[in-house]
Amino acid sequence: MNINVEPQPTNRAANRLAIADCDIHPVRRKPDDFDPWLSARWREHLKTFGGLRRLGMQAGPAFPKGQPDAARRDALPPEGGRAGSSLSFMQKQHLDPNKVVFGVLNPLQSGQGVANPELCAALCYATNEWQVAEWTSKDSRLKASIVVPYEFPEACVAEIQRWAGHKDFVQVLVLSRTGEPLGNRRYWPIYQAAAEAGLPVAVHAFGYGGGPITSTGWPTHYIEEMAGHAQSCQAGLGSLVIEGVFERFPGLKIIMVESGFAWAPAFAWRLDKTWKALKAETPHLKQSPSEYLKQHVWWTTQPMEEPEPRTHVLDTIKWMGWDRLLFATDYPHWDFDDPAQALPLPLTDAQRHAFFRDNALAAYGVKA
Amino acid sequence: MIEAGAIDCDVHPTVPGLDALVPYMSDHWQDMIRTRGLDELASISYPANSPITARADWRPAMGKPAGTLEQMRSECLDPFGSSIAICNCLYGAQLLFSEDMATAFSSAVNDWIAAEWLAREPRLRASIVVQTQNVEMAVEEIERCAKNPRFVQVLLLASGDHPLGKRLYWPIYAAAERHGLTIGIHAGSNYHNPPTAAGWPSYYTEDYVAQAQAFQTQITSMICEGVFSKHPTLKVVLLESGWTWLPAHMWRLTKYWHGLRMEIPWVDRSPMEILQSNIRLSLQPTDAPPDPASLERIIEHMKSDELLLFSTDYPHGQFEGMEVLPDGLPKSLVRKIMIDNPRATYARLLEAVA
Numbered sequence: 001m002n003i004n005v006e007p008q009p010t011n012r013a014a015n016r017l018a019i020a021d022c023d024i025h026p027v028r029r030k031p032d033d034f035d036p037w038l039s040a041r042w043r044e045h046l047k048t049f050g051g052l053r054r055l056g057m058q059a060g061p062a063f064p065k066g067q068p069d070a071a072r073r074d075a076l077p078p079e080g081g082r083a084g085s086s087l088s089f090m091q092k093q094h095l096d097p098n099k100v101v102f103g104v105l106n107p108l109q110s111g112q113g114v115a116n117p118e119l120c121a122a123l124c125y126a127t128n129e130w131q132v133a134e135w136t137s138k139d140s141r142l143k144a145s146i147v148v149p150y151e152f153p154e155a156c157v158a159e160i161q162r163w164a165g166h167k168d169f170v171q172v173l174v175l176s177r178t179g180e181p182l183g184n185r186r187y188w189p190i191y192q193a194a195a196e197a198g199l200p201v202a203v204h205a206f207g208y209g210g211g212p213i214t215s216t217g218w219p220t221h222y223i224e225e226m227a228g229h230a231q232s233c234q235a236g237l238g239s240l241v242i243e244g245v246f247e248r249f250p251g252l253k254i255i256m257v258e259s260g261f262a263w264a265p266a267f268a269w270r271l272d273k274t275w276k277a278l279k280a281e282t283p284h285l286k287q288s289p290s291e292y293l294k295q296h297v298w299w300t301t302q303p304m305e306e307p308e309p310r311t312h313v314l315d316t317i318k319w320m321g322w323d324r325l326l327f328a329t330d331y332p333h334w335d336f337d338d339p340a341q342a343l344p345l346p347l348t349d350a351q352r353h354a355f356f357r358d359n360a361l362a363a364y365g366v367k368a
Numbered sequence: 369m370i371e372a373g374a375i376d377c378d379v380h381p382t383v384p385g386l387d388a389l390v391p392y393m394s395d396h397w398q399d400m401i402r403t404r405g406l407d408e409l410a411s412i413s414y415p416a417n418s419p420i421t422a423r424a425d426w427r428p429a430m431g432k433p434a435g436t437l438e439q440m441r442s443e444c445l446d447p448f449g450s451s452i453a454i455c456n457c458l459y460g461a462q463l464l465f466s467e468d469m470a471t472a473f474s475s476a477v478n479d480w481i482a483a484e485w486l487a488r489e490p491r492l493r494a495s496i497v498v499q500t501q502n503v504e505m506a507v508e509e510i511e512r513c514a515k516n517p518r519f520v521q522v523l524l525l526a527s528g529d530h531p532l533g534k535r536l537y538w539p540i541y542a543a544a545e546r547h548g549l550t551i552g553i554h555a556g557s558n559y560h561n562p563p564t565a566a567g568w569p570s571y572y573t574e575d576y577v578a579q580a581q582a583f584q585t586q587i588t589s590m591i592c593e594g595v596f597s598k599h600p601t602l603k604v605v606l607l608e609s610g611w612t613w614l615p616a617h618m619w620r621l622t623k624y625w626h627g628l629r630m631e632i633p634w635v636d637r638s639p640m641e642i643l644q645s646n647i648r649l650s651l652q653p654t655d656a657p658p659d660p661a662s663l664e665r666i667i668e669h670m671k672s673d674e675l676l677l678f679s680t681d682y683p684h685g686q687f688e689g690m691e692v693l694p695d696g697l698p699k700s701l702v703r704k705i706m707i708d709n710p711r712a713t714y715a716r717l718l719e720a721v722a
Binding site for chain 2: 066176177178179182183184209211212213214215217218219220224226227228230231232234236238242260262263265266267269270271273277278280281304305306307308315316319335
């Protein structure tokens with residue numbers, strides 16, 4: 001006889017801690033889901049030319065993923081469509097049983113990275129409207145990201161200002177693999193607009209910069225690309241610090257999303273040691289790199305590093321500070337971190353609450 | 369605290385100038401140097417007057433840091449009491465886009481090292497400098513230099529044209545294994561790709577910090593491509609890589625191996641295990657945490673006392689005075705790092721040298 005091992009929403013949630021999930025990926029049900037917010041010109045353009053990015057493939061990935069659509073096999077909605085395309089199934093499978101009280105939507109494959117500047121901006125505009133119409137207006141636990149055409153900062157400023165102050169938007173979203181390192185001055189209008197709007201800038205791993213994901217050319221395997229996101233995120237974050245972005249925008253908050261986090265302490269130590277030796281090159285920095293990181297940067301938890309023994313990661317968290325990590329599952333992707341198993345270690349109640357919920361609420365400045 | 373007779377795995381004799389190499393080049397290349405007006409090949413990896421490039425007290429009034437054997441003896445070999453030091457010559461040869469010219473300059477560097485350093489100082493050993501654009505020519509150079517037992521390693525750069533695990537490079541690893549040479553990967557790039565995964569940075573500080581990311585990439589590549597499945601006895605030494613980032617990188621890679629190992633079925637042991645049997649790292653620079661107790665935790669996270677190899681990184685500026693051993697290094701580790709681990713890593717150090 002088959003036993004149903006699906007989580008029972010009511011049972012599972014009853015004795016659960018309420019959590020924040022700072023990385024949820026909604027996708028369109030159908031390719032034309034954005035049409036209501038796209039002009040006829042762009043609808044025609046997309047039909048004819050598609051949205052060209054700095055990627056060789058028109059369809060299909062050059063690094064085929066480990067699973068169809070990089071998704072959990074059990075996350076396909078019963079009514080059909082891609083994993084992450086059904087609000088009702090997301091509620092049933094994830095938000096309710098895992099007691100998510102604050103969930104941040106990070107739409108990928110929206111329009112970010114499209115090379116045509118106007119099309120990229122139009123798709124980001126549509127993505128943002130779609131998040132409100134299809135998601136946040138229907139479930140108040142879910143919050144949206146202002147998806148911006150980050151390679152075209154002037155258009156970003158307009159999009160950020162359009163949503164600034166809207167209760168459903170909690171951050172500005174950019175991807176980590178930018179055309180230039182993230183601290184480059186061309187991106188500063190984004191940071192200025194975000195800081196003025198009081199919104200953190202989330203940097204989600206992945207992207208369309210067009211260059212290889214390593215400093216030494218293209219790797220061969222998907223696993224190398226996945227491991228490599230941590231290096232590209234370090235490069236972007238190092239650039240933000242060394243270029244002086246935090247000195248210029250003291251109110252700016254950065255949230256590194258799906259970058260891994262265990263690299264953060266050693267990265268800060270290396271930045272500090274190198275900065276100390278080469279200080280004369282960067283007189284615009286008024287404090288050590290690690291101090292900027294401490295004041296301005298948060299990390300989401302997924303994919304949690306899993307040392308053997310697992311207790312070693314507690315050293316890492318201690319070095320970062322228990323207030324730095326924002327819990328995330330990456331639902332509905334294959335490498336989803338289950339909140340029931342993400343940190344199977346003895347923690348104090350204060351640590352557990354901070355890690356799974358309160359840090360996120362504090363970083364985003366919201367009440368659950 | 370320093371053990372007498374240490375093995376210093378990373379010192380950098382400096383080519384005083386292109387003129388020094390000319391005698392070791394063929395008539396054709398000598399002619400090309402004159403005709404085309406070549407006068408220097410210096411990589412941006414180490415800007416001449418930058419503080420990390422050479423320690424202030426190791427900068428001579430005249431000439432270059434570590435430019436003569438006398439300088440190296442009096443500033444490095446004698447004070448640190450090293451019984452052996454391995455020369456890793458950093459010169460611009462690998463940056464050239466012409467594989468012929470890159471090979472010609474690499475060979476000249478190797479012959480210059482052999483004649484002017486190795487032959488004159490019994491404590492010195494060296495790495496064979498090779499370009500990697502043309503693997504066949506790299507293998508020829510390894511075969512040529514391996515006849516001299518004082519060459520103990522092949523020297524590659526942390527960033528090049530392709531990740532080092534790629535199959536096209538495997539003949540280099542086969543040649544190294546055949547001759548009992550280790551593969552040394554040193555900080556630096558041939559700059560045929562932007563120095564970070566996000567493009568060209570604005571500041572040298574970023575370039576230097578990013579070296580650690582390049583090494584992380586190479587560990588990923590060499591393990592995932594199966595270099596160590598094919599060459600189980602090959603030792604790879606990361607030089608001037610930093611090492612406190614190592615545990616976090618291995619945790620991530622090992623986690624993804626659990627999830628994606630079906631993609632690379634030839635990797636039949638966990639990346640952490642492969643690291644412990646095949647990869648070593650030089651001590652300097654130590655990107656140390658602010659307190660010694662945390663450094664002890666990092667060493668605990670490495671789960672092996674065999675990974676670190678002593679280095680001064682002379683004449684680069686990584687520490688003050690004689691403080692080459694960072695605070696927090698357990699006493700029990702000092703002899704391992706300074707003597708036992710290098711001996712276990714470099715097969716050729718155990719051979720008698722005439």
